[in-house]
Amino acid sequence: MVKRILVALGGNAIKQAHEKGTVEEQFRNVKTTCKHLLEIIKRGYELVITHGNGPQVGNLMIQQEEGSKLVPPQPLDVLGAMTQGQIGYMLQQTLINYMEKEGINKPVATVVTQVLVNRDDPDFQDPHKPVGPFYTLEEAENLRRVKNYFIRKVKPSGGRVYRRVVPSPDPVKPIEGEAIRRMVDAGIIVIASGGGGIPVIEASNALKGVEAVIDKDLAGERLAEVVKADVFLVLTDVEKALLNYGKPDEKPIDKMTLEEAKKYYREGHFLPGSMGPKVLACIRFLEWGGDKAIITSLDKAIDALEGKTGTHIAKR
Ligand code: ADP
Numbered sequence: 488m489v490k491r492i493l494v495a496l497g498g499n500a501i502k503q504a505h506e507k508g509t510v511e512e513q514f515r516n517v518k519t520t521c522k523h524l525l526e527i528i529k530r531g532y533e534l535v536i537t538h539g540n541g542p543q544v545g546n547l548m549i550q551q552e553e554g555s556k557l558v559p560p561q562p563l564d565v566l567g568a569m570t571q572g573q574i575g576y577m578l579q580q581t582l583i584n585y586m587e588k589e590g591i592n593k594p595v596a597t598v599v600t601q602v603l604v605n606r607d608d609p610d611f612q613d614p615h616k617p618v619g620p621f622y623t624l625e626e627a628e629n630l631r632r633v634k635n636y637f638i639r640k641v642k643p644s645g646g647r648v649y650r651r652v653v654p655s656p657d658p659v660k661p662i663e664g665e666a667i668r669r670m671v672d673a674g675i676i677v678i679a680s681g682g683g684g685i686p687v688i689e690a691s692n693a694l695k696g697v698e699a700v701i702d703k704d705l706a707g708e709r710l711a712e713v714v715k716a717d718v719f720l721v722l723t724d725v726e727k728a729l730l731n732y733g734k735p736d737e738k739p740i741d742k743m744t745l746e747e748a749k750k751y752y753r754e755g756h757f758l759p760g761s762m763g764p765k766v767l768a769c770i771r772f773l774e775w776g777g778d779k780a781i782i783t784s785l786d787k788a789i790d791a792l793e794g795k796t797g798t799h800i801a802k803r
């Protein structure tokens with residue numbers, strides 16, 4: 488039976504930490520990423536792709552600020568839509584070029600995705616997710632006053648230690664989920680819910696974008712449910728999740744059951760904002776009824792699918 492896989496790409500799939508984010512750099516990374524995705528396609532999987540957008544939306548925020556004297560700056564939900572298009576374009580073009588070379592004839596398309604969140608999500612009262620550039624105290628206070636931004640100190644010392652923080656509400660469901668599922672059923676490779684999707688709330692029976700950022704792994708999991716994926720594959724920059732992360736006795740996890748994953752998650756082995764949401768997304772996927780969740784690095788994707796490495800999480 489054909490298996491359906493949802494692949495969640497981490498930041499390093501598009502931009503390396505040390506890079507500035509030039510178009511050449513990003514296409515170079517995307518090429519490497521698409522080589523791995525091509526191998527997954529060649530193994531017969533039906534593929535749905537999601538991805539992060541942190542560095543891209545950060546750069547776009549700087550462009551909004553710097554260009555605001557000339558053209559009106561756009562809010563975060565619109566920037567989310569812009570980066571979904573930007574990254575989707577790079578992925579779909581590269582993937583099409585690679586498939587063409589291999590004689591694989593599969594349509595690829597990006598869907599700009601809104602993701603519903605609860606308007607009373609507790610995170611709206613207490614935003615913590617840093618976005619965009621670092622500011623000096625003076626700049627921070629100005630932004631607080633003029634734009635009503637929530638600003639937090641994010642580094643203990645230095646010159647630019649302040650950043651804007653926004654809520655990171657829990658995703659409920661992708662609004663375009665049904666459209667995406669029908670596309671996947673029709674044999675289309677879909678790129679969707681990029682950057683965690685555009686957060687929208689329902690107010691007086693209408694959808695409305697909000698200035699917030701949804702975790703891309705948690706949003707990817709909601710999409711995995713809607714498309715009825717068999718496998719949830721989280722590709723990041725580490726080969727395996729670790730127990731006792733950062734401690735002298737840290738230890739890679741090869742396999743965990745759902746119950747073990749929940750226990751380790753509760754015990755705090757996986758940091759919030761990075762590995763934490765990945766493991767939580769895997770837990771949710773298995774609880775929903777998915778077969779298998781895997782966390783590994785981009786370059787180990789195939790080895791991990793073949794069971795040779797990665798952290799594997801299954802019901803039992
Ligand atoms: P991505 O862009 O792929 O989402 P993140 O930086 O959000 O990447 O998450 C991957 C990072 O999670 C790793 O590089 C590591 O620094 C961090 N991390 C936190 N807890 C753990 C853990 N228990 N095991 C492994 N990595 C962890």
Ligand code: MG
Pocket residue numbers: 539760761
């Ligand atoms: Mg992350």
